Amino acid sequence: MNPHASKSTSPIQLAKSLVSNRSLIKGLIKREIIGRYRGSFMGLLWSFFNPLLMLAVYTFVFSVVFKARWVGGIGSRTEFAMILFAGLTAFNLFSEGLLRGPSLILGNANYVKKVIFPLEILPVVVLGSAIFHFLVSFVAWLVFYVLLIGTPPATIFELPLVLLPMVLMSLGASWLLASLGVFLRDIGQIIGVLTMVLMYVTPIFYPVAALPEDYQFLMSLNPLTASIEQVRNAMIFGTSLDWTGWLRQLALGAAVAWLGFAWFQKSRKGFADVV
Template identity: 60%
Template sequence: MREFSATPIEMFVSLWRNRSLVHASAKREVLGRYRGSALGLLWSFFNPIFMLAVYTFVFSVVFKARWNTGSDSKTEFALVLFAGLIVFNLFAECINRAPGLILSNVNYVKKVVFPLEILPFVALLSALYHAVISLIVWLVAYLVLFGVPHATLLFLPLVILPFCLFIMGLSWALASLGVFLRDVSQFIGVLTTVLMFLSPIFYPATALPENYRHWLYLNPLTPVVEMVRDVLYWGKIPEFAMLGLYWLATGFIAWLGFAWFQKTRKGFADVL
Protein backbone atom coordinates (compact mmCIF):
# COMPACT_ATOMS: atom_id res chain seq x y z
CA MET A 1 0.00 0.00 0.00
CA ARG A 2 1.27 3.46 -0.89
CA GLU A 3 2.87 5.48 1.92
CA PHE A 4 2.12 9.19 2.13
CA SER A 5 4.73 11.59 3.47
CA ALA A 6 3.71 13.43 6.64
CA THR A 7 6.75 15.69 7.07
CA PRO A 8 6.28 19.43 7.73
CA ILE A 9 8.04 20.18 4.43
CA GLU A 10 5.61 17.98 2.48
CA MET A 11 2.76 20.05 3.96
CA PHE A 12 3.90 23.04 1.89
CA VAL A 13 5.52 21.20 -1.02
CA SER A 14 2.26 19.38 -1.80
CA LEU A 15 0.35 22.66 -2.03
CA TRP A 16 3.02 24.16 -4.30
CA ARG A 17 3.24 21.04 -6.46
CA ASN A 18 -0.53 21.06 -6.99
CA ARG A 19 -0.94 24.85 -7.14
CA SER A 20 -2.64 24.82 -10.55
CA LEU A 21 -5.20 22.25 -9.38
CA VAL A 22 -5.76 24.16 -6.14
CA HIS A 23 -6.33 27.44 -8.01
CA ALA A 24 -8.72 25.85 -10.52
CA SER A 25 -10.66 24.03 -7.79
CA ALA A 26 -10.97 27.12 -5.59
CA LYS A 27 -12.12 29.24 -8.53
CA ARG A 28 -14.71 26.62 -9.51
CA GLU A 29 -15.96 26.44 -5.93
CA VAL A 30 -16.39 30.21 -5.56
CA LEU A 31 -18.13 30.60 -8.92
CA GLY A 32 -20.23 27.48 -8.37
CA ARG A 33 -21.70 28.89 -5.17
CA TYR A 34 -23.36 31.74 -7.05
CA ARG A 35 -24.00 30.01 -10.38
CA GLY A 36 -27.55 30.54 -11.57
CA SER A 37 -28.28 33.50 -9.28
CA ALA A 38 -29.23 36.81 -10.85
CA LEU A 39 -26.68 38.86 -8.89
CA GLY A 40 -23.90 36.29 -9.02
CA LEU A 41 -20.73 37.32 -7.17
CA LEU A 42 -22.43 40.49 -5.91
CA TRP A 43 -24.01 38.30 -3.23
CA SER A 44 -20.56 38.01 -1.65
CA PHE A 45 -20.79 41.79 -1.00
CA PHE A 46 -24.45 41.90 0.05
CA ASN A 47 -24.30 39.01 2.53
CA PRO A 48 -21.73 40.57 4.92
CA ILE A 49 -23.44 43.97 4.71
CA PHE A 50 -26.82 42.45 5.56
CA MET A 51 -25.46 40.39 8.48
CA LEU A 52 -23.55 43.40 9.79
CA ALA A 53 -26.75 45.46 9.80
CA VAL A 54 -28.68 42.73 11.66
CA TYR A 55 -26.00 42.11 14.31
CA THR A 56 -25.45 45.83 14.83
CA PHE A 57 -29.16 46.46 15.39
CA VAL A 58 -29.60 43.52 17.76
CA PHE A 59 -26.53 44.09 19.92
CA SER A 60 -26.13 47.88 19.85
CA VAL A 61 -29.82 48.90 19.80
CA VAL A 62 -31.65 46.03 21.51
CA PHE A 63 -28.96 44.87 23.97
CA LYS A 64 -27.16 48.26 24.05
CA ALA A 65 -23.71 46.67 23.99
CA ARG A 66 -20.70 49.02 23.95
CA TRP A 67 -16.90 48.73 23.61
CA ASN A 68 -15.90 50.50 26.83
CA THR A 69 -14.60 53.54 24.95
CA GLY A 70 -17.13 55.97 26.39
CA SER A 71 -18.70 56.35 22.96
CA ASP A 72 -22.30 55.53 22.07
CA SER A 73 -21.49 55.60 18.35
CA LYS A 74 -23.27 52.80 16.48
CA THR A 75 -20.83 53.16 13.59
CA GLU A 76 -17.91 52.42 15.93
CA PHE A 77 -19.77 49.44 17.35
CA ALA A 78 -20.55 48.17 13.84
CA LEU A 79 -16.95 48.35 12.60
CA VAL A 80 -15.44 46.77 15.70
CA LEU A 81 -18.07 44.04 15.58
CA PHE A 82 -17.53 43.45 11.86
CA ALA A 83 -13.76 43.05 12.32
CA GLY A 84 -14.43 40.19 14.75
CA LEU A 85 -17.02 38.64 12.45
CA ILE A 86 -14.54 38.53 9.56
CA VAL A 87 -12.28 36.34 11.70
CA PHE A 88 -15.08 34.10 12.92
CA ASN A 89 -16.69 33.63 9.49
CA LEU A 90 -13.34 32.60 8.00
CA PHE A 91 -12.93 30.04 10.76
CA ALA A 92 -16.52 28.76 10.75
CA GLU A 93 -16.80 28.38 6.96
CA CYS A 94 -13.74 26.10 6.87
CA ILE A 95 -14.31 24.16 10.09
CA ASN A 96 -18.01 23.46 9.46
CA ARG A 97 -17.20 22.05 6.02
CA ALA A 98 -14.10 20.10 7.04
CA PRO A 99 -15.77 16.88 8.32
CA GLY A 100 -17.58 16.42 5.00
CA LEU A 101 -14.72 17.25 2.61
CA ILE A 102 -13.77 13.64 1.90
CA LEU A 103 -17.34 12.33 2.14
CA SER A 104 -18.48 14.80 -0.53
CA ASN A 105 -15.61 13.84 -2.84
CA VAL A 106 -15.73 10.05 -2.66
CA ASN A 107 -14.85 9.74 -6.35
CA TYR A 108 -11.43 11.30 -5.62
CA VAL A 109 -10.63 8.73 -2.92
CA LYS A 110 -10.48 5.91 -5.47
CA LYS A 111 -8.04 7.88 -7.61
CA VAL A 112 -4.57 7.19 -6.20
CA VAL A 113 -3.08 10.11 -8.12
CA PHE A 114 -5.46 12.73 -6.72
CA PRO A 115 -3.92 14.74 -3.86
CA LEU A 116 -6.68 14.57 -1.25
CA GLU A 117 -4.63 16.73 1.11
CA ILE A 118 -5.38 19.83 -0.98
CA LEU A 119 -9.16 19.70 -0.34
CA PRO A 120 -8.99 21.60 3.00
CA PHE A 121 -6.78 24.22 1.34
CA VAL A 122 -9.28 24.66 -1.50
CA ALA A 123 -11.98 25.26 1.11
CA LEU A 124 -9.70 27.76 2.88
CA LEU A 125 -9.07 29.71 -0.33
CA SER A 126 -12.82 29.90 -0.95
CA ALA A 127 -13.35 31.19 2.60
CA LEU A 128 -10.46 33.66 2.20
CA TYR A 129 -12.14 35.08 -0.90
CA HIS A 130 -15.23 35.93 1.15
CA ALA A 131 -13.04 37.26 3.99
CA VAL A 132 -11.25 39.59 1.57
CA ILE A 133 -14.59 40.84 0.21
CA SER A 134 -15.76 41.50 3.78
CA LEU A 135 -12.48 43.30 4.52
CA ILE A 136 -12.97 45.53 1.46
CA VAL A 137 -16.48 46.38 2.70
CA TRP A 138 -14.98 47.18 6.14
CA LEU A 139 -12.25 49.40 4.68
CA VAL A 140 -14.69 51.32 2.50
CA ALA A 141 -16.98 51.90 5.50
CA TYR A 142 -14.03 53.07 7.63
CA LEU A 143 -12.81 55.38 4.85
CA VAL A 144 -16.24 56.97 4.49
CA LEU A 145 -16.95 57.30 8.22
CA PHE A 146 -13.52 58.00 9.75
CA GLY A 147 -11.01 58.66 6.98
CA VAL A 148 -7.79 56.88 6.05
CA PRO A 149 -7.27 53.59 7.94
CA HIS A 150 -4.37 53.19 10.38
CA ALA A 151 -0.97 52.22 9.00
CA THR A 152 -1.09 49.21 11.35
CA LEU A 153 -3.35 47.64 8.71
CA LEU A 154 -0.07 46.49 7.10
CA PHE A 155 0.41 44.04 10.00
CA LEU A 156 -2.83 42.23 9.18
CA PRO A 157 -1.18 39.47 7.07
CA LEU A 158 1.14 38.66 10.01
CA VAL A 159 -1.96 37.98 12.12
CA ILE A 160 -4.09 36.18 9.52
CA LEU A 161 -1.46 33.83 8.06
CA PRO A 162 -0.82 31.89 11.31
CA PHE A 163 -4.58 31.78 11.84
CA CYS A 164 -4.84 30.11 8.42
CA LEU A 165 -2.26 27.54 9.55
CA PHE A 166 -4.42 26.84 12.60
CA ILE A 167 -7.51 26.42 10.39
CA MET A 168 -5.64 24.09 8.05
CA GLY A 169 -4.46 21.89 10.91
CA LEU A 170 -7.99 21.54 12.27
CA SER A 171 -9.42 21.02 8.78
CA TRP A 172 -7.03 18.17 7.96
CA ALA A 173 -7.79 16.47 11.28
CA LEU A 174 -11.58 16.93 10.97
CA ALA A 175 -11.64 15.86 7.31
CA SER A 176 -10.07 12.56 8.36
CA LEU A 177 -12.22 12.09 11.46
CA GLY A 178 -15.35 12.84 9.43
CA VAL A 179 -14.73 9.73 7.33
CA PHE A 180 -14.60 7.39 10.34
CA LEU A 181 -16.98 9.20 12.72
CA ARG A 182 -20.02 10.62 10.94
CA ASP A 183 -21.20 12.41 14.11
CA VAL A 184 -18.27 14.82 13.92
CA SER A 185 -20.08 17.20 11.56
CA GLN A 186 -23.01 17.51 13.99
CA PHE A 187 -20.71 18.18 16.92
CA ILE A 188 -18.63 20.76 15.02
CA GLY A 189 -21.74 22.75 14.08
CA VAL A 190 -22.63 23.12 17.75
CA LEU A 191 -19.02 23.83 18.76
CA THR A 192 -18.55 26.70 16.30
CA THR A 193 -21.73 28.35 17.58
CA VAL A 194 -20.47 28.04 21.16
CA LEU A 195 -17.07 29.47 20.17
CA MET A 196 -18.77 32.44 18.50
CA PHE A 197 -20.63 33.48 21.65
CA LEU A 198 -17.64 32.71 23.89
CA SER A 199 -15.39 34.99 21.82
CA PRO A 200 -15.12 38.77 22.29
CA ILE A 201 -16.95 39.36 19.02
CA PHE A 202 -20.16 40.98 20.27
CA TYR A 203 -18.70 42.32 23.52
CA PRO A 204 -15.29 43.33 24.93
CA ALA A 205 -13.39 40.82 27.04
CA THR A 206 -13.61 43.26 29.96
CA ALA A 207 -17.42 42.84 29.96
CA LEU A 208 -16.96 39.43 31.60
CA PRO A 209 -16.45 39.23 35.38
CA GLU A 210 -12.77 38.80 36.18
CA ASN A 211 -13.38 35.34 37.65
CA TYR A 212 -14.58 34.06 34.26
CA ARG A 213 -12.32 36.08 31.97
CA HIS A 214 -9.55 33.46 31.85
CA TRP A 215 -12.00 31.01 30.27
CA LEU A 216 -12.48 33.45 27.40
CA TYR A 217 -8.75 33.35 26.65
CA LEU A 218 -8.83 29.56 26.37
CA ASN A 219 -10.89 30.10 23.23
CA PRO A 220 -8.47 29.91 20.25
CA LEU A 221 -10.44 32.64 18.46
CA THR A 222 -9.96 35.23 21.21
CA PRO A 223 -6.31 36.23 20.53
CA VAL A 224 -6.75 36.54 16.77
CA VAL A 225 -10.02 38.51 17.10
CA GLU A 226 -8.32 40.97 19.44
CA MET A 227 -5.17 41.26 17.30
CA VAL A 228 -7.20 41.86 14.12
CA ARG A 229 -9.18 44.59 15.87
CA ASP A 230 -6.00 46.15 17.20
CA VAL A 231 -4.40 46.50 13.77
CA LEU A 232 -7.59 47.39 11.89
CA TYR A 233 -9.54 49.71 14.17
CA TRP A 234 -7.57 50.67 17.26
CA GLY A 235 -4.30 51.32 15.41
CA LYS A 236 -2.18 49.22 17.78
CA ILE A 237 0.96 47.35 16.77
CA PRO A 238 0.70 43.66 17.71
CA GLU A 239 2.88 42.31 20.50
CA PHE A 240 5.58 40.57 18.50
CA ALA A 241 6.57 38.20 21.30
CA MET A 242 3.03 36.86 21.53
CA LEU A 243 2.71 36.89 17.74
CA GLY A 244 5.90 34.82 17.43
CA LEU A 245 4.56 32.24 19.89
CA TYR A 246 1.29 32.23 17.95
CA TRP A 247 3.16 31.45 14.72
CA LEU A 248 5.03 28.57 16.37
CA ALA A 249 1.89 27.12 17.97
CA THR A 250 -0.24 27.31 14.83
CA GLY A 251 2.55 25.89 12.67
CA PHE A 252 2.81 22.91 15.02
CA ILE A 253 -0.99 22.43 15.01
CA ALA A 254 -1.00 22.58 11.19
CA TRP A 255 1.68 19.90 10.99
CA LEU A 256 -0.11 17.66 13.53
CA GLY A 257 -3.33 17.87 11.53
CA PHE A 258 -1.50 17.16 8.27
CA ALA A 259 0.40 14.22 9.77
CA TRP A 260 -2.84 12.72 11.11
CA PHE A 261 -4.51 13.12 7.71
CA GLN A 262 -1.61 11.49 5.86
CA LYS A 263 -1.38 8.57 8.30
CA THR A 264 -5.12 7.81 8.22
CA ARG A 265 -5.92 8.42 4.53
CA LYS A 266 -4.97 4.83 3.64
CA GLY A 267 -8.17 3.72 5.39
CA PHE A 268 -10.52 6.11 3.55
CA ALA A 269 -11.21 3.73 0.66
CA ASP A 270 -12.02 0.86 3.03
CA VAL A 271 -14.62 2.90 4.93
CA LEU A 272 -16.15 4.58 1.89
Protein backbone atom coordinates in the same frame (compact mmCIF):
# COMPACT_ATOMS: atom_id res chain seq x y z
CA MET B 1 -2.97 -1.21 -4.30
CA ASN B 2 -4.40 1.72 -2.37
CA PRO B 3 -2.87 4.92 -3.83
CA HIS B 4 -3.43 6.74 -0.53
CA ALA B 5 -1.88 4.07 1.71
CA SER B 6 1.59 5.42 2.41
CA LYS B 7 2.03 9.17 2.65
CA SER B 8 4.63 11.28 4.40
CA THR B 9 3.69 13.54 7.31
CA SER B 10 6.71 15.78 6.74
CA PRO B 11 6.01 19.51 6.40
CA ILE B 12 8.62 19.55 3.63
CA GLN B 13 6.64 16.96 1.69
CA LEU B 14 3.50 19.04 2.22
CA ALA B 15 5.25 22.11 0.83
CA LYS B 16 6.40 20.11 -2.21
CA SER B 17 2.86 18.88 -2.77
CA LEU B 18 1.44 22.40 -2.61
CA VAL B 19 4.04 23.73 -5.03
CA SER B 20 3.71 20.89 -7.53
CA ASN B 21 -0.10 21.09 -7.43
CA ARG B 22 -0.38 24.88 -7.38
CA SER B 23 -2.17 25.05 -10.75
CA LEU B 24 -4.66 22.42 -9.63
CA ILE B 25 -5.23 24.27 -6.36
CA LYS B 26 -5.88 27.56 -8.19
CA GLY B 27 -8.33 25.87 -10.54
CA LEU B 28 -10.22 24.19 -7.71
CA ILE B 29 -10.40 27.42 -5.70
CA LYS B 30 -11.83 29.22 -8.72
CA ARG B 31 -14.37 26.45 -9.23
CA GLU B 32 -15.25 26.51 -5.54
CA ILE B 33 -15.92 30.26 -5.59
CA ILE B 34 -17.91 30.27 -8.82
CA GLY B 35 -19.79 27.09 -7.93
CA ARG B 36 -21.10 28.55 -4.69
CA TYR B 37 -23.15 31.14 -6.57
CA ARG B 38 -23.80 29.29 -9.84
CA GLY B 39 -27.40 29.70 -10.95
CA SER B 40 -28.16 32.62 -8.62
CA PHE B 41 -29.41 35.89 -10.06
CA MET B 42 -26.73 38.12 -8.50
CA GLY B 43 -23.89 35.61 -8.63
CA LEU B 44 -20.71 36.79 -6.92
CA LEU B 45 -22.47 39.93 -5.67
CA TRP B 46 -23.87 37.73 -2.90
CA SER B 47 -20.35 37.59 -1.47
CA PHE B 48 -20.76 41.34 -0.79
CA PHE B 49 -24.37 41.27 0.40
CA ASN B 50 -24.12 38.30 2.76
CA PRO B 51 -21.59 39.85 5.17
CA LEU B 52 -23.36 43.21 5.00
CA LEU B 53 -26.66 41.55 5.90
CA MET B 54 -25.03 39.76 8.82
CA LEU B 55 -23.49 43.04 9.94
CA ALA B 56 -26.87 44.76 9.86
CA VAL B 57 -28.58 42.00 11.84
CA TYR B 58 -25.92 41.69 14.54
CA THR B 59 -25.58 45.46 14.88
CA PHE B 60 -29.35 45.86 15.32
CA VAL B 61 -29.54 43.07 17.90
CA PHE B 62 -26.60 44.15 20.01
CA SER B 63 -26.60 47.94 19.67
CA VAL B 64 -30.34 48.62 19.35
CA VAL B 65 -32.12 45.78 21.15
CA PHE B 66 -29.55 45.10 23.88
CA LYS B 67 -28.17 48.67 23.92
CA ALA B 68 -24.63 47.29 23.83
CA ARG B 69 -21.71 49.72 23.71
CA TRP B 70 -18.02 49.03 23.37
CA VAL B 71 -15.86 49.48 26.45
CA GLY B 72 -13.48 52.42 26.11
CA GLY B 73 -15.76 55.30 25.28
CA ILE B 74 -16.88 54.17 21.84
CA GLY B 75 -20.62 54.83 21.80
CA SER B 76 -21.47 55.42 18.16
CA ARG B 77 -23.46 52.68 16.46
CA THR B 78 -21.37 53.17 13.34
CA GLU B 79 -18.14 52.58 15.22
CA PHE B 80 -19.69 49.64 17.04
CA ALA B 81 -20.69 48.14 13.70
CA MET B 82 -17.17 48.52 12.30
CA ILE B 83 -15.66 46.87 15.37
CA LEU B 84 -18.18 44.08 15.27
CA PHE B 85 -17.67 43.45 11.57
CA ALA B 86 -13.89 43.32 11.95
CA GLY B 87 -14.05 40.51 14.50
CA LEU B 88 -16.83 38.70 12.69
CA THR B 89 -15.06 38.54 9.32
CA ALA B 90 -11.89 37.22 10.98
CA PHE B 91 -13.88 34.53 12.80
CA ASN B 92 -15.65 33.55 9.57
CA LEU B 93 -12.26 33.08 7.93
CA PHE B 94 -11.33 30.66 10.70
CA SER B 95 -14.66 28.83 10.95
CA GLU B 96 -14.95 27.99 7.23
CA GLY B 97 -12.41 25.18 7.62
CA LEU B 98 -14.26 23.78 10.64
CA LEU B 99 -17.68 23.80 9.00
CA ARG B 100 -16.55 22.41 5.64
CA GLY B 101 -13.95 19.96 6.96
CA PRO B 102 -16.19 17.03 7.97
CA SER B 103 -17.71 16.68 4.49
CA LEU B 104 -14.59 17.28 2.41
CA ILE B 105 -13.68 13.67 1.69
CA LEU B 106 -17.25 12.37 1.64
CA GLY B 107 -18.19 15.09 -0.82
CA ASN B 108 -15.28 14.19 -3.10
CA ALA B 109 -15.45 10.40 -2.94
CA ASN B 110 -14.58 10.11 -6.64
CA TYR B 111 -11.11 11.49 -5.88
CA VAL B 112 -10.56 8.71 -3.35
CA LYS B 113 -11.78 5.77 -5.41
CA LYS B 114 -11.12 6.50 -9.05
CA VAL B 115 -7.91 8.48 -9.46
CA ILE B 116 -4.64 9.20 -7.76
CA PHE B 117 -5.44 12.61 -6.38
CA PRO B 118 -3.55 14.72 -3.77
CA LEU B 119 -6.34 14.66 -1.18
CA GLU B 120 -4.29 16.81 1.18
CA ILE B 121 -4.95 19.87 -0.99
CA LEU B 122 -8.73 19.82 -0.40
CA PRO B 123 -8.54 21.75 2.92
CA VAL B 124 -6.18 24.20 1.19
CA VAL B 125 -8.82 24.78 -1.50
CA VAL B 126 -11.44 25.50 1.18
CA LEU B 127 -9.01 27.89 2.86
CA GLY B 128 -8.38 29.67 -0.45
CA SER B 129 -12.12 30.15 -0.93
CA ALA B 130 -12.44 31.44 2.65
CA ILE B 131 -9.61 33.94 2.08
CA PHE B 132 -11.35 35.20 -1.06
CA HIS B 133 -14.58 35.83 0.84
CA PHE B 134 -12.64 37.43 3.69
CA LEU B 135 -11.02 39.83 1.21
CA VAL B 136 -14.44 40.72 -0.21
CA SER B 137 -15.76 41.42 3.29
CA PHE B 138 -12.62 43.39 4.12
CA VAL B 139 -13.03 45.60 1.05
CA ALA B 140 -16.67 46.23 2.01
CA TRP B 141 -15.57 47.08 5.57
CA LEU B 142 -12.81 49.38 4.30
CA VAL B 143 -15.15 51.30 2.00
CA PHE B 144 -17.70 51.89 4.75
CA TYR B 145 -14.98 52.77 7.27
CA VAL B 146 -13.49 55.42 5.00
CA LEU B 147 -16.90 56.88 4.13
CA LEU B 148 -18.32 56.92 7.66
CA ILE B 149 -15.31 57.32 9.95
CA GLY B 150 -12.18 58.25 8.00
CA THR B 151 -8.76 56.85 7.22
CA PRO B 152 -8.00 53.59 9.05
CA PRO B 153 -4.82 53.36 11.15
CA ALA B 154 -1.51 52.40 9.54
CA THR B 155 -1.47 49.21 11.62
CA ILE B 156 -4.00 47.79 9.17
CA PHE B 157 -1.02 46.69 7.07
CA GLU B 158 -0.14 44.25 9.87
CA LEU B 159 -3.40 42.37 9.26
CA PRO B 160 -1.90 39.52 7.15
CA LEU B 161 0.55 38.75 9.97
CA VAL B 162 -2.20 38.98 12.58
CA LEU B 163 -4.37 36.50 10.67
CA LEU B 164 -1.60 33.96 9.97
CA PRO B 165 -1.96 31.99 13.25
CA MET B 166 -5.73 31.72 12.77
CA VAL B 167 -5.26 30.56 9.19
CA LEU B 168 -2.87 27.82 10.30
CA MET B 169 -5.23 26.67 13.05
CA SER B 170 -8.13 26.57 10.62
CA LEU B 171 -6.11 24.55 8.12
CA GLY B 172 -5.01 22.05 10.76
CA ALA B 173 -8.56 21.67 12.07
CA SER B 174 -9.82 21.16 8.52
CA TRP B 175 -7.35 18.32 7.88
CA LEU B 176 -8.32 16.68 11.17
CA LEU B 177 -12.07 17.01 10.62
CA ALA B 178 -11.85 15.91 6.99
CA SER B 179 -10.38 12.64 8.24
CA LEU B 180 -12.76 12.22 11.19
CA GLY B 181 -15.75 12.98 8.96
CA VAL B 182 -15.05 9.83 6.94
CA PHE B 183 -15.25 7.53 9.95
CA LEU B 184 -17.66 9.47 12.20
CA ARG B 185 -20.58 10.69 10.11
CA ASP B 186 -22.12 12.70 12.98
CA ILE B 187 -19.05 14.89 13.37
CA GLY B 188 -20.46 17.50 10.98
CA GLN B 189 -23.52 18.07 13.17
CA ILE B 190 -21.38 18.28 16.30
CA ILE B 191 -18.96 20.75 14.75
CA GLY B 192 -21.82 22.97 13.56
CA VAL B 193 -23.04 23.35 17.16
CA LEU B 194 -19.54 23.77 18.59
CA THR B 195 -18.70 26.45 16.03
CA MET B 196 -21.77 28.43 17.05
CA VAL B 197 -20.76 28.12 20.72
CA LEU B 198 -17.19 29.11 19.87
CA MET B 199 -18.42 32.27 18.14
CA TYR B 200 -20.15 33.47 21.31
CA VAL B 201 -17.31 32.55 23.70
CA THR B 202 -14.81 34.38 21.48
CA PRO B 203 -14.63 38.16 22.09
CA ILE B 204 -16.30 39.18 18.84
CA PHE B 205 -19.36 41.02 20.15
CA TYR B 206 -17.62 42.31 23.27
CA PRO B 207 -14.06 43.05 24.47
CA VAL B 208 -12.35 40.86 27.04
CA ALA B 209 -12.12 43.91 29.32
CA ALA B 210 -15.92 43.97 29.61
CA LEU B 211 -15.95 40.64 31.45
CA PRO B 212 -15.41 40.09 35.19
CA GLU B 213 -11.79 39.30 36.03
CA ASP B 214 -12.50 35.63 36.76
CA TYR B 215 -13.97 35.17 33.29
CA GLN B 216 -11.17 37.11 31.62
CA PHE B 217 -8.76 34.34 32.59
CA LEU B 218 -11.08 31.69 31.14
CA MET B 219 -11.41 33.75 27.97
CA SER B 220 -7.63 33.86 27.63
CA LEU B 221 -7.64 30.06 27.31
CA ASN B 222 -9.57 30.38 24.05
CA PRO B 223 -6.89 30.14 21.31
CA LEU B 224 -8.81 32.64 19.17
CA THR B 225 -9.04 35.38 21.80
CA ALA B 226 -5.61 36.92 21.24
CA SER B 227 -5.96 36.84 17.45
CA ILE B 228 -9.41 38.47 17.42
CA GLU B 229 -8.20 41.19 19.81
CA GLN B 230 -5.17 41.81 17.59
CA VAL B 231 -7.40 42.00 14.50
CA ARG B 232 -9.39 44.83 16.10
CA ASN B 233 -6.21 46.53 17.27
CA ALA B 234 -4.83 46.48 13.74
CA MET B 235 -8.04 47.49 11.93
CA ILE B 236 -9.63 49.89 14.41
CA PHE B 237 -7.57 50.99 17.38
CA GLY B 238 -4.14 51.46 15.79
CA THR B 239 -2.30 49.39 18.39
CA SER B 240 0.80 47.74 16.99
CA LEU B 241 1.27 43.99 17.04
CA ASP B 242 2.23 42.34 20.32
CA TRP B 243 5.11 40.32 18.93
CA THR B 244 5.53 38.09 21.98
CA GLY B 245 1.88 37.12 21.99
CA TRP B 246 1.87 36.79 18.21
CA LEU B 247 4.83 34.40 18.26
CA ARG B 248 3.02 32.24 20.82
CA GLN B 249 -0.07 32.22 18.61
CA LEU B 250 2.03 31.42 15.54
CA ALA B 251 3.71 28.49 17.30
CA LEU B 252 0.30 27.18 18.37
CA GLY B 253 -1.10 27.61 14.85
CA ALA B 254 1.89 25.81 13.29
CA ALA B 255 1.55 22.94 15.79
CA VAL B 256 -2.19 22.56 15.09
CA ALA B 257 -1.57 22.65 11.33
CA TRP B 258 1.12 19.99 11.46
CA LEU B 259 -0.79 17.71 13.85
CA GLY B 260 -3.91 17.95 11.70
CA PHE B 261 -1.92 17.20 8.55
CA ALA B 262 -0.10 14.29 10.21
CA TRP B 263 -3.39 12.76 11.38
CA PHE B 264 -4.85 13.17 7.89
CA GLN B 265 -1.87 11.47 6.26
CA LYS B 266 -1.87 8.57 8.71
CA SER B 267 -5.61 7.92 8.43
CA ARG B 268 -6.11 8.42 4.69
CA LYS B 269 -5.21 4.80 3.93
CA GLY B 270 -8.61 3.81 5.31
CA PHE B 271 -10.66 6.29 3.27
CA ALA B 272 -11.21 4.01 0.28
CA ASP B 273 -12.56 1.23 2.52
CA VAL B 274 -15.17 3.47 4.14
CA VAL B 275 -16.25 5.98 1.47
